Amino acid sequence: MDNNRQPWMRILVMGLSLLVMMSFFFFSDREITRVPFETFISDINEGKITDIRGMPDTSYTVLKGEREGRGTVETVVYNTILTEELKKDSGLSEKIVMVPEGGGGILGGITPFLSTIATLLMFFFLINIMARNSQGGPKSAMNFGKSRARLADPEGKSRKTFSDVAGAEEEKTELMEVVDFLKNPDKYREIGAKIPKGILLVGHPGTGKTLLARAVAGEAGVPFYIISGSDFVEMFVGVGASRVRDLFETAKKNAPSIIFLDEIDAVGRQRGTGFGGGHDEREQTLNQMLVEMDGFEENDQVVVIAATNRADVLDPALLRPGRFDRQIYIDSPDVRGREDILKIHMRNKPISDDVSVNVLAKSTPGFTGAELQNLTNEAAILAARDNRKVINMSDFEEARSKVQLGPEKRSRIQTEHTRRLTAFHEAGHAIVSRVLPNIDPVTEVSIIPRGAAGGYTMHLPTEDTVYTSRSYLTDTLSVLFGGRCAEMLILNDISTGAKSDIDRASKIARSMVAEYGMSDVIGNLSFSDQDEVFLGRDMGRTKQYSNAMGDLIDAEVKKLVDEAYKRAETILRDNMDKLKVVAEALLEKETLDAYEFEGLFTEGVLPPELTDREKREANQKVFEESLERKKMMGGEIKE
Ligand code: ADP
Ligand code: MG
Ligand code: ZN
Numbered sequence: 087m088d089n090n091r092q093p094w095m096r097i098l099v100m101g102l103s104l105l106v107m108m109s110f111f112f113f114s115d116r117e118i119t120r121v122p123f124e125t126f127i128s129d130i131n132e133g134k135i136t137d138i139r140g141m142p143d144t145s146y147t148v149l150k151g152e153r154e155g156r157g158t159v160e161t162v163v164y165n166t167i168l169t170e171e172l173k174k175d176s177g178l179s180e181k182i183v184m185v186p187e188g189g190g191g192i193l194g195g196i197t198p199f200l201s202t203i204a205t206l207l208m209f210f211f212l213i214n215i216m217a218r219n220s221q222g223g224p225k226s227a228m229n230f231g232k233s234r235a236r237l238a239d240p241e242g243k244s245r246k247t248f249s250d251v252a253g254a255e256e257e258k259t260e261l262m263e264v265v266d267f268l269k270n271p272d273k274y275r276e277i278g279a280k281i282p283k284g285i286l287l288v289g290h291p292g293t294g295k296t297l298l299a300r301a302v303a304g305e306a307g308v309p310f311y312i313i314s315g316s317d318f319v320e321m322f323v324g325v326g327a328s329r330v331r332d333l334f335e336t337a338k339k340n341a342p343s344i345i346f347l348d349e350i351d352a353v354g355r356q357r358g359t360g361f362g363g364g365h366d367e368r369e370q371t372l373n374q375m376l377v378e379m380d381g382f383e384e385n386d387q388v389v390v391i392a393a394t395n396r397a398d399v400l401d402p403a404l405l406r407p408g409r410f411d412r413q414i415y416i417d418s419p420d421v422r423g424r425e426d427i428l429k430i431h432m433r434n435k436p437i438s439d440d441v442s443v444n445v446l447a448k449s450t451p452g453f454t455g456a457e458l459q460n461l462t463n464e465a466a467i468l469a470a471r472d473n474r475k476v477i478n479m480s481d482f483e484e485a486r487s488k489v490q491l492g493p494e495k496r497s498r499i500q501t502e503h504t505r506r507l508t509a510f511h512e513a514g515h516a517i518v519s520r521v522l523p524n525i526d527p528v529t530e531v532s533i534i535p536r537g538a539a540g541g542y543t544m545h546l547p548t549e550d551t552v553y554t555s556r557s558y559l560t561d562t563l564s565v566l567f568g569g570r571c572a573e574m575l576i577l578n579d580i581s582t583g584a585k586s587d588i589d590r591a592s593k594i595a596r597s598m599v600a601e602y603g604m605s606d607v608i609g610n611l612s613f614s615d616q617d618e619v620f621l622g623r624d625m626g627r628t629k630q631y632s633n634a635m636g637d638l639i640d641a642e643v644k645k646l647v648d649e650a651y652k653r654a655e656t657i658l659r660d661n662m663d664k665l666k667v668v669a670e671a672l673l674e675k676e677t678l679d680a681y682e683f684e685g686l687f688t689e690g691v692l693p694p695e696l697t698d699r700e701k702r703e704a705n706q707k708v709f710e711e712s713l714e715r716k717k718m719m720g721g722e723i724k725e
Contacts, residue, residue, distance in 0.1 A: 246300040252430045253423020253455075254294060257414050261285070261302050264389055268306045268342045271387055282412040283382055286350075286405070287393040289416030292456030295393035298416070299346045302391065309343040311336065315352030326353065326371030334378040334388075342387035347375075350392040351400065372401060379409050418454050421447050427455050431462040438478035440699070446482055449529075453489070461485045480698060487530075487544070492537020500535075505673060507573055507581045508533045508541040513668040514572025514658060515543040515565055520687055520712075521657045523719035524561040527712035529705070531668070532677040540583045541672075556604045559594055563650035564657070566591040571654045572665060595646040596639075605642040613639065663690070680705040684712070 248258050267274050267281040274281055287295040303310030313333055337343045347353075353371050382388065392410060394400060404410050419427055425447035432443070450458065464485035469477040488494070500508075512531050519525045526545040533541040570584035603610035613631050631639075658665055667686050671678060678686070681704035685693035696704060 245304045246297060247304045248301050250430065251294060251298055251301050252426030253419040254298065254416060257287075257298060257416055258301075260412075260414055261298060262305075264391075265302055265306045268308050268344070268387060268389065271342065281389070283388075283408065284379060284390045284392065284410035284412070286397070286400075286410040286413045287391065287416060288397045288413055289395070290418065290454060291395050292454035293416045293418060294455040295416060296348055297455070299344075299348070299391050299393060303344055303346070306342075306344065309337070309340045310346060311343065312346045312348060315347065315349040327374040330371055330374040330378060334381075337388050338386060343389075345388060345390045347390065347392040349394065350404075351394040351396055372404075376403055376409065418452060419458075421451070424450055424453060424458060427458045428462065431459045435462065435466055436476045438476040440479045441477070441482060442479065446486070450486060457489055461489045464488050479702070487536070490544075491539060491542055495535040495537075498535045504540070504581075505533060506669075507577060507579070508583065509669040509672040510572045510576045510665070511569040511581070511583055512541040512543050513665050513672060514568040514570075514654070516568075516668060516683060517572075517661050517665050517687070518565045518568030518654050518657050519543065519545060520683075521661065522561040522564060523716045524555070524558045525565055525716075527680065527709050527716070528683055529680050529709070530677065531672060531683055533672050534676050539586070556598070556602075559598055559604070560646070560650060563591050563594060563646065564654040566594075567647075567651045567654040568658065571651060572658055572669075575655070575658055575662075576665070576669070591647060591650070592643070595643045595650075598646060599642045600639050605646070607642050608635075608639060667691075680708045680712075684708045 248262070251258060264281065264285065287298060289295055299312075300310075311333060313329070317329070333345060337345045353375070379390065390410070397405075397413065405413070425443050428443050428446055432441075446461075450461070453461070461482065462485070465477050465481040468481040468484055469475075512533055516528050516531045519528050528543060528545055530544040531542075536542060566587040569587050570580060573580050573584070598604040599608055600611075600613040603612065613635075664687050667690055668678070668683065671682070671686055671692055675682075675692075679701060681696075681701065682692055685691065693704075
């Protein structure tokens, strides 16, 4: 169809798209100034800040008087939890006004107006594009495909270096090579060494992939182009591919340089596996990426770093030699890594003498870097909320529970019956944990609702475990059923509160039978469907075992679960008096420390109140004795 038939239309669309692009620019590229967290808090208290705007991760916008412009809190994050907290509990809400995300600064009041206009423009633009496509018009006539890659500013205030990354020594060493190559390419060329063109960082969210890539840029001091996978994936046909082209062109022009493709799984999914319309676009983008990476000359000094949360959904073509042939797996940090990360995030905060980083690191197994950062931030908020000048250990402990289990929901209204159910439920978990030898010592029991849970029983794992044994898993199953079983025994009623326990137990039992070869009947066979069905991939695959085997597996799973439940029931029946005193104490005190729980269990009464310091010592003592006792029991389950 002839486009010139509607020249006014083309001009209109051109103008609109220009406006849309300008508005993007407007919203995303304003200057960032850093404000240390203490200043932030004291500014709030002194009334200098009247207005805070939520931004996605680490920034907020401060409006008013002396401190105008957007500030990034030093290592302290502004996130939704913080928003809610500030709003609700801190009393700060009287002093400041929270404005939902949407720009700010000098734009202040006109921003909502602008964004409405932008949305409208987008809408018209979209309709127009769709109309053109359905007429078979040229697909990407607009110059909309310009890369939206941002050029990170390595000398700027938000510059990161390897010293900002803790506990990832091997990963850093490997990336150091890349930095060295970009700085002294001749050294490598002379000796005939080829540096990988593509490096893929793989790890769970929050393990520091983005941070590492930024640190590489900061160290290398070369232009660093960041684009996130989600930027590619937009409904406009053809845009993703042209963005890729543009991005690589710019990077080559400015070589040596680094291209950072963040969250590449958004675009690098296996080709031909998508549901519905979106995947054509994805395929073109991906193809373009492959073409560009193959087009690198031997001495193009462009290194592509990509990050993904999951390597399993990536197209095999991306992982071929010459493309992302080097993969760096980033694990959750171990205890030493956690200690170092905590130290990094405590650097700019006033920390009390009673804080033991080592104890905190030990008590946070499985936490990622992002969670640890969140923990230090939450602790700082707790201290600020009490108008204290230093952060002490109890702040960190409370912050740990909060990050682990969600914030306390003291205001949730509960009937007396629900409270009783919860008290017996948690007491049940705790008693079974106390008795079974393979379960980590109980550190806290509570019936204060947190997050989605009605109450919780916390254990302190003694070490980071990579492998778990069968006896640990069977004990865990019994602990999980301890809650439901106690409800049944005492109140002759059961609640939906046990749903997540039952979910977890079923998963564990099924894995034991069908993946870990822990059932004598099934033997050492794995029927795992680890390759998750992802966006249509493998949807049609049939299961890899016979119906007879399926029945056997189901029977074994049921047997494991039933046995575990019976074991929990036996333990609780034998300790009925203890179950009752613990539950009554929970109803009265809501939260029990380790030493209080231990006192109730052994003496039948609550130990005397202690000061904070004494409490910590008492808890530590109970913890060590408990370990000793469990060791003596030799990890064998007594029935
Ligand atoms: P990912 O990209 O893997 O999801 P990020 O790099 O965005 O994770 O990490 C989020 C935040 O967590 C970082 O900004 C940093 O503050 C903190 N963090 C994560 N890992 C580390 C680490 N190894 N050392 C220090 N801080 C870390
Ligand atoms: Mg990231
Ligand atoms: Zn439970």
